[in-house]
Each structure stands twice: as C-alpha cells, then as structure tokens.
Amino acid sequence: MTVIVAATTKTLAAAIFDHYGGSSGTEVMVVVKAASLISEDEVDNNNDTRGRFYHEVPLKAAPRRQPLASFALRRLPRLSNARFMNPNYSATTNNSFQRPSLNINFHSLSRQLSTVTSTPETWIVKPEARLEELKNLAIKPYPRYQPPKVPVVQVRDIISNYQDILENGTRDENKKVSVSGRIYSKRESSSKLVWFDLVQDGQPIQAVFNRKNYSGSDQEFELAARTYQRGDIIQVETPILSTQAGGANAKPFATHANALDMDMNMRVAPELYLKQLVIGGIDRVYELGKQFRNEGIDADHNPEFTTCEFYQAYENLEGLFEMTEDMLQEMAKDVTGSTKILASVSKDDTVELSFEKPFRRINIMENLEKKLGIVLPDLESEPVAELLEICKTHRVFVSTPHTVPRIMDKLISHFIEPECIQPTFLWGHPIIMSPLAKDIKLDSGRTVAGRFELFVAGKEIVNAYEELNDPVQQRDRFMKQQSDKDNGDEEAQPMDLAFCNALEYGLPPTAGWGMGVDRVCQILTGSSHIRDVLAFPTMRTLKA
Incomplete structure (x- = not known):
C-alpha cells in the first residue's frame, strides 16, 4: 500500500508516518506546504504558508520514525493537484498531533497514484495525465466563470457584518449571498456534510456544505444571471x-x-x-x-x-x-x-x-x-495559401512574413x-x-x-x-x-x-x-x- 498525505510541519508529518508506517511494505509520501524551496527547520516556522507545494522522497515503513531531515525536498509540479491532497487533522497550538482526530482524506489517491512514475527518484505528477483523467470524468478543469444569481459580497464584509450578530452555530436563512475565493482545505464529516476553508484576498472564512439543504438540479445550480460588483482593486x-x-x-x-x-x-x-x-x-x-x-x-x-x-x-x-x-x-x-x-x-x-x-x-x-x-477554411490547419488567394482576389496586400494571424488581421x-x-x-x-x-x-x-x-x-x-x-x-x-x-x-x-x-x-x-x-x-x-x-x-x- 502507498499512502500520500499532506503536512505543514515536520511534527505533523512524523506523526502521520508513525500512524501509517507500521504495515509491512507501506510507503508514505509526505507533501509539505511551503512558500519556497526551504529547509526543514524553516518549514517548522512556516506552518501556515501557502502557494507552492513540495514533496519528500517516499519514506519506507522501517524505521517508523525516520527523520524527515534525511530526505531532500523535491518540487511537486504546480498543477493544482495539491487541493486533492489536503489532510484532515487536528493540531494543538504547539503543533503536536492528536491521534484520535486523525481523518486523512484519500478520496483521490487512486488518481494520484495512476499519474506518477514507479521509482522514488521520479515520483512526479504528470499535468497532462491529470488533466486527461479529469476530462474523462466529464469534469472541466478550466471552465468559464458563470456569475451567481445572488449578490456577490466580499469575505471581509460578511465577517464585519455578522460576527456580532450571529453566534456560533446559528444562521440567517433569509439572507443569501455569494463569495468567490480559493479552497485551501477540506474536511469531510460524511458524504453529505463537508467543511471548506475559503480564502479571498488573504481573508479566510469557513463554509459548510450540506447536501440536504440543496433542492435544485445541477443544471439550475450552474445557470447564472450576471451580477457585477465593483470592489477593492x-x-x-x-x-x-x-x-x-x-x-x-x-x-x-x-x-x-x-x-x-x-x-x-x-x-x-x-x-x-x-x-x-x-x-x-x-x-x-x-x-x-x-x-x-x-x-x-x-x-x-x-x-x-x-x-x-x-x-x-x-x-x-x-x-x-x-x-x-x-x-x-x-x-x-x-x-x-x-x-x-x-x-x-x-x-x-x-x-x-x-x-x-x-x-x-x-x-x-x-x-x-x-x-x-x-x-473561410479551418484556420488551425494553417491555410496560408488559401488565405493569400482570397487576399489576391480582393486586392488586399499583406506584407511578409505570411502567417495566418497576420493575414486575418489584414482582412x-x-x-x-x-x-x-x-x-x-x-x-x-x-x-x-x-x-x-x-x-x-x-x-x-x-x-x-x-x-x-x-x-x-x-x-x-x-x-x-x-x-x-x-x-x-x-x-x-x-x-x-x-x-x-x-x-x-x-x-x-x-x-x-x-x-x-x-x-x-x-x-x-x-x-x-x-x-x-x-x-x-x-x-x-x-x-x-x-x-x-x-x-x-x-x-x-x-x-x-
């Protein structure tokens, strides 16, 4: 068995390895979140950094607590695979790991493993293969943006407007708004209850998704009426x-x-x-x-x-x-x-x-x-000769070099x-x-x-x-x-x-x-x- 997990500190990574490293033949690849190519000590001091992702050479099951310092950091390709490798964990303020709260999310491990090579030295996620798998699942990896039907607001505005009005666990079901941002972490309580940490302009907010609260069809959910809001720029x-x-x-x-x-x-x-x-x-x-x-x-x-x-x-x-x-x-x-x-x-x-x-x-x-x-002919097939003949017919002069973009621009x-x-x-x-x-x-x-x-x-x-x-x-x-x-x-x-x-x-x-x-x-x-x-x-x- 091979386990791919993510960690923000050495302490957490070691605890994860300790938890999963007991089985014979188990390999653990630890993904470290870091802002740049930094040392292990610096990783400890940057446990909340985001933006780039690096991985360790796979760790063998024995010894179970093999120190991370003995493994060189290697760059993980920057395609957004990282969002599929977020761990669910609970850590105290001193970063010590609490085993009872361990709930690693492996929902896409099979996809990750199918897109890496077999040797530790070349465990590189292939962006093209990853994209192809998403497309085979009918998932658009880079869709067009569709504006929501409800008003778009800023995360900071939600916090400032509601932090003194709503207590923890309460909700205002009469007010519906939309926010945009990046999901930095995901925690699953069940198949129908999920928490996300969403960050917009550096401001985080936690969102909960409950399937029972959604009554519309997927098509209705995706359809959007445009709402433009001027905001901070x-x-x-x-x-x-x-x-x-x-x-x-x-x-x-x-x-x-x-x-x-x-x-x-x-x-x-x-x-x-x-x-x-x-x-x-x-x-x-x-x-x-x-x-x-x-x-x-x-x-x-x-x-x-x-x-x-x-x-x-x-x-x-x-x-x-x-x-x-x-x-x-x-x-x-x-x-x-x-x-x-x-x-x-x-x-x-x-x-x-x-x-x-x-x-x-x-x-x-x-x-x-x-x-x-x-x-007009298919322009992706580079029909330079056909386009030049059209220009000649209509007495449109095109200077050299003759490329499709230049000819079309002239027409x-x-x-x-x-x-x-x-x-x-x-x-x-x-x-x-x-x-x-x-x-x-x-x-x-x-x-x-x-x-x-x-x-x-x-x-x-x-x-x-x-x-x-x-x-x-x-x-x-x-x-x-x-x-x-x-x-x-x-x-x-x-x-x-x-x-x-x-x-x-x-x-x-x-x-x-x-x-x-x-x-x-x-x-x-x-x-x-x-x-x-x-x-x-x-x-x-x-x-x-």
Missing part, C-alpha cells in the same frame, strides 16, 4: 525591463543590461505579470503605465504610449462588455457633459459619436465571411474596422489570433476566442479577454507563436515558460481588460493626431 507596478516581452503581438525595443551582461526588452504589455499576481491571490489588480513597441508612427500610434490594464478573478466576457459600456458612457459625460461628442476621424473630417448604451456588436468571422461571400482591418466609427465591439476572433484568450464554443458550433475589441472613430481603444488558464494549452499556443517568430514574424509572442509554470499553480477564472489611454484622450478632445495629446511625442530629429 489594487494598483501595482510591474517591470518595464524583462528578458521576455510578452503579453501582446508586437516588436519590442531591445537593450542590454551591462551589470548582468544580459539582453533585455522593454515591455510591450504588462499582462503576464498582472496575471501572475492574480495567481498569487490578488483577485483584482490594475496598472496604469507606459508600454513600448518598436513599430510604425502615425496618427494613432506612438512608440511610447500609456495603457490601463486590469485583471479580475471570477468575472467573464459578458461582464466586461457591460462594464466597458458603463465606463465609456460615464467618461464622455464627465469630460464633455454629454454622451454625444464631436470626434475627428481624419485630418479634415469630424463625426458625432454617441456613447449611449448599448454599443453595436459585430461577430468577426460571420461578418467577414458575409463580405467575402465564402466560408479584418480592410473589411470590418473602417465601419467601426460609432462605438463598436468586434468579437468572435479566431483562436489563432488570440494566444492568451480562453476559447468559447458558440451556439452555431464554431469555437472562437473569448475576446473583444472596442473600436471608436475607427481606432481600437479596448482589448479584453477571458483569460486562458490551462497551462498545457497555453504552452501549445506559445509554441505556435514561437514557430511564427522563427519564420520571421517579429511581432509574434515568444515562449514564456515562467508564465506557463505559474499557471500550474492555478489561475482562477479571470477576465482581463486593457485600454489605450492616449487614444481615449484623442477621441474625447477631438484631436486628429495622437501627438496632440502627448506633451513630448516621439518625432524625428531635425537635421542641420
């Missing part, structure tokens, strides 16, 4: 210099760090860093800052520009549609006093824009096929974007154009990226995603991007293994949103050129 600063310039398809500015003797890039977007903060437990995070892209300069583009990006756990694309409409409508009112403004669409042409909700929405693939009069900019004068959402992008977005299956049967762009006066001012949180799928998409980059596409995103590894810790269902601040200022002030809203735009130097 934390402003952060992320690195401008890094070894990887990911988060957007753009050519970066390259530089060299002399102190490190290392080539670096100026960032093209803060996206990957911000999503790692959500992975780390900050559910709402935003950054207002500079981006740098080594590309062309025109009326709508400056190499250095300002964006506002935010990422919110437990939100979806539908919520971002409505939030964007609300924000732009209120901005127009605050700046101009009206939802209708005059804006420049060219040097000599102005139009009246209306920011009254709802904004127009265009399904990209359906609209493009209608204009072309054909059904969209030629046929659809010129129509987007009034505020218009373009949605339903091909997945191949959106390597960081979750895929969504439409009622028509077509699978598209969970993404939209907002165009106003012919300019893209907002780009939003339901964020891809499947690390295996993200690696595959980065590999396709890297292939395009190797074939000469300087704007393709590079492989970012650090970000893929971070995803294995678990990114909650998250929606991301980015706005070009300079372009919004350009529209609201009626400026025809982006340099008119920049104090020091990038311009060519005068020659003597």
Whole structure:
C-alpha cells in the first residue's frame, strides 16, 4: 500500500508516518506546504504558508520514525493537484498531533497514484495525465466563470457584518449571498456534510456544505444571471525591463543590461505579470503605465504610449462588455457633459459619436465571411495559401512574413474596422489570433476566442479577454507563436515558460481588460493626431 498525505510541519508529518508506517511494505509520501524551496527547520516556522507545494522522497515503513531531515525536498509540479491532497487533522497550538482526530482524506489517491512514475527518484505528477483523467470524468478543469444569481459580497464584509450578530452555530436563512475565493482545505464529516476553508484576498472564512439543504438540479445550480460588483482593486507596478516581452503581438525595443551582461526588452504589455499576481491571490489588480513597441508612427500610434490594464478573478466576457459600456458612457459625460461628442476621424473630417448604451456588436468571422461571400477554411490547419488567394482576389496586400494571424488581421482591418466609427465591439476572433484568450464554443458550433475589441472613430481603444488558464494549452499556443517568430514574424509572442509554470499553480477564472489611454484622450478632445495629446511625442530629429 502507498499512502500520500499532506503536512505543514515536520511534527505533523512524523506523526502521520508513525500512524501509517507500521504495515509491512507501506510507503508514505509526505507533501509539505511551503512558500519556497526551504529547509526543514524553516518549514517548522512556516506552518501556515501557502502557494507552492513540495514533496519528500517516499519514506519506507522501517524505521517508523525516520527523520524527515534525511530526505531532500523535491518540487511537486504546480498543477493544482495539491487541493486533492489536503489532510484532515487536528493540531494543538504547539503543533503536536492528536491521534484520535486523525481523518486523512484519500478520496483521490487512486488518481494520484495512476499519474506518477514507479521509482522514488521520479515520483512526479504528470499535468497532462491529470488533466486527461479529469476530462474523462466529464469534469472541466478550466471552465468559464458563470456569475451567481445572488449578490456577490466580499469575505471581509460578511465577517464585519455578522460576527456580532450571529453566534456560533446559528444562521440567517433569509439572507443569501455569494463569495468567490480559493479552497485551501477540506474536511469531510460524511458524504453529505463537508467543511471548506475559503480564502479571498488573504481573508479566510469557513463554509459548510450540506447536501440536504440543496433542492435544485445541477443544471439550475450552474445557470447564472450576471451580477457585477465593483470592489477593492489594487494598483501595482510591474517591470518595464524583462528578458521576455510578452503579453501582446508586437516588436519590442531591445537593450542590454551591462551589470548582468544580459539582453533585455522593454515591455510591450504588462499582462503576464498582472496575471501572475492574480495567481498569487490578488483577485483584482490594475496598472496604469507606459508600454513600448518598436513599430510604425502615425496618427494613432506612438512608440511610447500609456495603457490601463486590469485583471479580475471570477468575472467573464459578458461582464466586461457591460462594464466597458458603463465606463465609456460615464467618461464622455464627465469630460464633455454629454454622451454625444464631436470626434475627428481624419485630418479634415469630424463625426458625432454617441456613447449611449448599448454599443453595436459585430461577430468577426460571420461578418467577414458575409463580405467575402465564402466560408473561410479551418484556420488551425494553417491555410496560408488559401488565405493569400482570397487576399489576391480582393486586392488586399499583406506584407511578409505570411502567417495566418497576420493575414486575418489584414482582412479584418480592410473589411470590418473602417465601419467601426460609432462605438463598436468586434468579437468572435479566431483562436489563432488570440494566444492568451480562453476559447468559447458558440451556439452555431464554431469555437472562437473569448475576446473583444472596442473600436471608436475607427481606432481600437479596448482589448479584453477571458483569460486562458490551462497551462498545457497555453504552452501549445506559445509554441505556435514561437514557430511564427522563427519564420520571421517579429511581432509574434515568444515562449514564456515562467508564465506557463505559474499557471500550474492555478489561475482562477479571470477576465482581463486593457485600454489605450492616449487614444481615449484623442477621441474625447477631438484631436486628429495622437501627438496632440502627448506633451513630448516621439518625432524625428531635425537635421542641420
């Protein structure tokens, strides 16, 4: 028999081994919760740390109390297997283990054992195998977020509002609310009674689940009506210099760090860093800052520009549609006093824009096929030759290198974007154009990226995603991007293994949103050129 258990201290781990190590042939693999690769002594002093998981080499049954210090800590893969390996135990304040309260939860041991190799030196949980097993059980490991029917509240608000009103064991059945967070531990009293410790923004709360209190069907439970709640959101600063310039398809500015003797890039977007903060437990995070892209300069583009990006756990694309409409409508009112403004669409042409909700929405693939009069080929099969023939027929020039994302971007900019004068959402992008977005299956049967762009006066001012949180799928998409980059596409995103590894810790269902601040200022002030809203735009130097 092999036993896999979890522990937060050496004391607890030794007690677990003592309890289960008496049987002949028994092996115990102890999972230690720790914030980083730390020593056993440090584990003792960090018995409440969370975030990363490490395991010991399996311990043999004899001697029964073999010290943990003799076994090297090894990293456990960061896919969220840890939530299947939480022990149920009771410990006193000095961390001594109480045998009568021992109730280890082995509900998924068989799955864990089927996804590890046979030798102690290579006991590594395989993420791909684990995901495949979940899919075989009809469990979506990375589902879309569906908002609850009842009001969404913060854990801290529940505690502050009810801690002085309700005594332990009492309940208010007339008030129903919803909270979102991460389950850090689970304790089963029976098959129908379970306790969870849920943590949101560092604030824990205990929840009890009783099957007898649930009368609806599974389908009713999963159906949701959208409820958007503005809450605390934390402003952060992320690195401008890094070894990887990911988060957007753009050519970066390259530089060299002399102190490190290392080539670096100026960032093209803060996206990957911000999503790692959500992975780390900050559910709402935003950054207002500079981006740098080594590309062309025109009326709508400056190499250095300002964006506002935010990422919110437990939100979806539908919520971002409505939030964007609300924000732009209120901005127009605050700046101009009206939802209708005059804006420049060219040097000599102005139009009246209306920011009254709802904004127009265009399904990209359906609209493009209608204009072309054909059904587009399967884009995942890399039909470069077919797409170039379509461009040739319609006299659309595409510069090299010829990749599917570049050709599709050119077709969209030629046929659809010129129509987007009034505020218009373009949605339903091909997945191949959106390597960081979750895929969504439409009622028509077509699978598209969970993404939209907002165009106003012919300019893209907002780009939003339901964020891809499947690390295996993200690696595959980065590999396709890297292939395009190797074939000469300087704007393709590079492989970012650090970000893929971070995803294995678990990114909650998250929606991301980015706005070009300079372009919004350009529209609201009626400026025809982006340099008119920049104090020091990038311009060519005068020659003597």
